[in-house]
Amino acid sequence: MKSKKNRNDFVLILVLLAVILIGFLIVRLQRQKDAFTVDVSVDGTTVATYRLDEEIDTWIDGYQGGQNHLVIQDGCARIEEADCPDKLCVKQGTVSESGESLVCLPNRVVVAVK
Missing domain, CATH: 1.20.5 (Single alpha-helices involved in coiled-coils or other helix-helix interfaces)
Structure with a gap:
């Protein structure tokens, strides 16, 4: 039993x-x-939306003339270059999953995967 x-x-x-x-x-x-999308916002306003499965190489005009170089490649987004002093946004690496984001505080740029 x-x-x-x-x-x-x-x-x-x-x-x-x-x-x-x-x-x-x-x-x-x-x-x-x-396919996820990447929303790019500057100072709280969405300025662009890209698909994560696209190949994108563009510059983002940030707050007060700051610039960030956004690259979307192989299903991942990253900030390649930035003219901010600390470059923490560049050091954050890549994002590819919903809810992940890249943030550049001096330029007030947010790249969020949706």
Whole structure:
């Protein structure tokens, strides 16, 4: 009796793990199918929107004449160059997932993946 109960528990756990794995795969495939967009805003105002699956190489005119060089390539966005003093926006690296962003405070530039 106890052996049968343990086997049933084991089967139940396997079924639950299979359902979780299938759900995870469905969500992951759906996210890959949908192309994310990159919203570029300066001082709180959206100035451009790009698709993350495009190849973009552009300069962003920031607050009070500051400039940031935005590159979108291979599904990732990064700030290649900036004329701000600390260059923290350049050091942030790349973003590619929804909710991630690059921020340049001196130039008031935000690059957000949606």
